[in-house]
Amino acid sequence: MKKYKETTILDIARELNVSKSTVSRALKNHHSIGAATKKAVLDLAKKYNYHPNNIAYSLSKKSTKTIGVIVPLLSHYYFSTVISGIEELAYKEGYKVIICQSAESYEREVIVSQTLLSSKVDGLIVSISRETNNSDHFKVYQQKNVPLVFFDRVCPDLDVSSVVIDDYQGAFNAVEHLIMGGKRKIAHFAGPPMLKISLERIKGYKDALLKHGIPFDENLLIDCGSGLEQENGSIAAQAMLDAGIRPDAIFAVCDPIAIGVMTTLKKNKIKIPDEIGVVGFCDEPIATVIEPPLSSLVQPAFKIGEISVELLLNQINSPIPLVEKKVLSAELKIRESSLSSVLNDNRI
Amino acid sequence: MKKYKETTILDIARELNVSKSTVSRALKNHHSIGAATKKAVLDLAKKYNYHPNNIAYSLSKKSTKTIGVIVPLLSHYYFSTVISGIEELAYKEGYKVIICQSAESYEREVIVSQTLLSSKVDGLIVSISRETNNSDHFKVYQQKNVPLVFFDRVCPDLDVSSVVIDDYQGAFNAVEHLIMGGKRKIAHFAGPPMLKISLERIKGYKDALLKHGIPFDENLLIDCGSGLEQENGSIAAQAMLDAGIRPDAIFAVCDPIAIGVMTTLKKNKIKIPDEIGVVGFCDEPIATVIEPPLSSLVQPAFKIGEISVELLLNQINSPIPLVEKKVLSAELKIRESSLSSVLNDNRI
DNA sequence: TATTTTTACGCAACCGGTTGTGTTAAAGCG
DNA sequence: CGCTTTAACACAACCGGTTGCGTAAAAATA
Known part of the structure; x- marks a missing residue:
């Protein structure tokens, strides 16, 4: 598109027979500019629909x-x-x-x-x-x-x-919450080991088990591949079930994974939370919509x-x-997906 | 933070005893620059970790x-x-x-x-x-x-x-789909009248009714207020039920509204889709997760x-x-939320 | 060898602002 | 009334690139 000639500070200066600097200063209400000049500049700027050129500003000020x-x-x-x-x-x-x-x-x-x-x-x-x-x-x-x-x-x-x-603390709280609900065989669907948050959450998971005297089981630490999407959760969950691994609770590294896990569990007619409780991380809006509503850590x-x-x-x-x-710190939002019926019995 | 002295084209020029323009051209592999000079410039640029200043570029080229x-x-x-x-x-x-x-x-x-x-x-x-x-x-x-x-x-x-x-066509298709499923009393949860898309969808809704000989009922055109969020849908749906209005299907202007409607319906123990079928618009990911999965128009x-x-x-x-x-055109993705059991009987 | 091309590069203006340093005339001062 | 302030504005450099044009030397051509 052919370029439109923008009116610049110089155009205004010429029309008013003043210098560029005067116009520049008038525009920013500098004290050393006369009231009459200021008004003239402002009026002309409005008339020509003047917009300052940010590019030029940034170049001279060295700040964008x-x-x-x-x-x-x-x-x-x-x-x-x-x-x-x-x-x-x-x-x-x-x-x-x-x-x-x-x-x-x-x-x-x-x-x-x-x-x-x-x-x-x-x-x-x-x-x-x-x-x-x-x-x-x-x-x-x-x-x-x-x-x-x-x-x-x-x-x-x-x-x-x-x-x-505090991923560690968040994960710890989530897992402890599951334990309090009577869960013992808790799996963790982990995130990519590249990310520090994945590692922190794994650590929180392990330490919560440790604290409650539950031995860590390698087989319950599930790798979701490189993805953090729902699909990765679904696939990993199905793989787990196919391998004959059957936890009584799952703590997922993030909500999409948790959702994927839940859809797979439901497909396999596994009752949530009674047979397997689920907790996610992030509290995406979807968490409140899925059935049962997903417990998650609110960031x-x-x-x-x-x-x-x-x-x-x-x-x-x-x-x-x-x-x-x-x-x-992330706050644990408890919803139905982790509300085991034995909850009350086991609460300390 | 104190500003770091960026190395510029001029710095390189001085060190090499050439002019700015030569460096500028060397950097962009201009044909009129000797191979030796080019290499010297490139080497120095790398050595000093030179990054071109986009601001300056934009200013002179008048294009960002x-x-x-x-x-x-x-x-x-x-x-x-x-x-x-x-x-x-x-x-x-x-x-x-x-x-x-x-x-x-x-x-x-x-x-x-x-x-x-x-x-x-x-x-x-x-x-x-x-x-x-x-x-x-x-x-x-x-x-x-x-x-x-x-x-x-x-x-x-x-x-x-x-x-x-094509909002009109999309809406038309959605409503016709509901009619085909045997629905007759179809409500539309409309969007803000400020937006043209809202009006188009209303028009599609009305015309679909018209085509199938169903009279338009003012009371079934529900205003969701100014919002397009789930909450607006929930509130409007509850208000509708409270007003004693009981459609057998709902076409919502967008998925969040549809989701809000569904949660309210479920709260009121209304069966979806048998008692009330629901179709949304947009096909947000959440549509596949809610139960029953939401029919929607894929954009x-x-x-x-x-x-x-x-x-x-x-x-x-x-x-x-x-x-x-x-x-x-938007493609209608039919899922459970609108799959009335009478579907097959009424299909033309 | 004289002349034309080509190669390789320098010069300086330009983009549109900002800003430090004059400069001049009016105002304030003792 | 002579001198210092102050008000109001102009000059010009600067920010870091791009580019048209000029030019000297080397290469190609006649």
Whole structure:
């Protein structure tokens, strides 16, 4: 499309027989500009529908007033909620937000992080893809002193600000809740070992068993493959049943997996929660809709977004490098899927 | 954070005793640069970890190679899928994507559209908020000749490129399907009248009734308030039941509403689909998980995203203004929620 | 060998803002 | 009334790239 000639500061200056700097200053109400001049400039700006050129501004100020965000997938309720939290605070502080998805691909993550770097974002908020096991593309940020905050999924080898939830404690509580309900043979459908959160949740699972004197059984630690989707849960659950493994409860690394597990269990006419209780992680909206409603660990997603921005701004405004790590706790929301009928009998 | 001195094209030029332009051209493999010089430049660029400054590039080229996207909410599976489609094609064509949400707020939509304009996006793809009934903020785009594409939710008073699905036909098919299943007293839970899609779906609903000789009943056209969330559906459904209105089928303007309706029906011990059949619109993933699985109209969301980019690029590359309107059809996915037991008897 | 091409690169303007440093005339001061 | 302030604005450099045009030397051609 043929380009439209934007009216610039210079156009206004010429028409008013003043200098560029005068117009620039008039536009931002600088004190050293006469009232009459100011009015003339403002009027003309309105008349010509003047819009400042952010690009030029950014180039001269060396700041874009923009923060970049990279998430694995937008289509997860959790991530889109975090983003809402990020936007809320960012806009309030006069920052724009550029959102990118890595689509759970390491390669794509590298590309968008470089693009964002070249676009000179003032800071970056990231939750890494599940494939990512190299952090060189983020080290460049550190090298160039551009503020970085990780949330939820962090790079274990990077010492940067982060806000995560206490996966260990969350997992521990979930499993203990199942034990309290009289469950003894509790399986864990685990996430990709690449992600620290997977490992933390496994640890919480094991420690809860340990605390209650239940020996850890290798066969009950189920690998869901590389995916975190419903399908992976379904397949893994069927495989488990086919292998003759029959737990009395399942703690899944995330809700989609839990949902997949539940559909498979129902298909196999296994009663939830009586025969097998289920607990998920994340509390996606779907958890309340499935039958029976799924117990899950609620993560304060919106707050995580806000805190991420807060930590980022702290870095942006700090004269020296800053590293802050926040840990929030996930709250166990008990619904029917884990409400064993023996619950009351076994409660301590 | 104290700013890190980025190495620029000029730094490299000085160290090599060549001019800026030579370095610039060497970096992009221009033919008029000697092989030795090229290599020297590339080597030094790598050594200093040079990253081109996109801001400067954009300023001089008057093109940011960026397309803006505004959606009402990221947390809807439909929208995030459209975005994936947009990103896919955009990246392939060398464009970056900036995603913003209006949060279904007119005010926020105006702000982000202005921000995007100042950021000099090369084009904008929009699905408007449900509050929006003024299009001045988009007219500025037209005025400045920056390409615009609407998808799904369009501004009725703007003559611009758009890609929408055939809401009328979709609704018609859904309702006819219910009629074929023997349903006669079919209610429609409608969307906000601000949105054209709501009106189209109402029209399809009415015409399907008409075709099959069923008189339209005002009382069966239910207003869900301004929201499109599950809660709105629940409330409206309960209100309907409380008013003594008892249809034998419900066609909901979207899946969340349908889900809300279903939960209320189930709470009232009404059997789905035997007593009341339900059909939604959008085919969110949740539709397959709820019990019984929800019949819905599948929108080719990913494709809608791709086509939006295609239409946008057509404009960007066209010497003259261009307006193309694409209409895709939604496919009815029949699941249990609308599979009336009398289906076979009544089929024509 | 004289002349034309080609190769390889430099110069400087330009994109649209911001900002430190003048400069001039009016106002304030003792 | 002479001198210092202050108000109001102009100049020009700068941010980091791109690009049209000019030019000198080397290569090709006549």
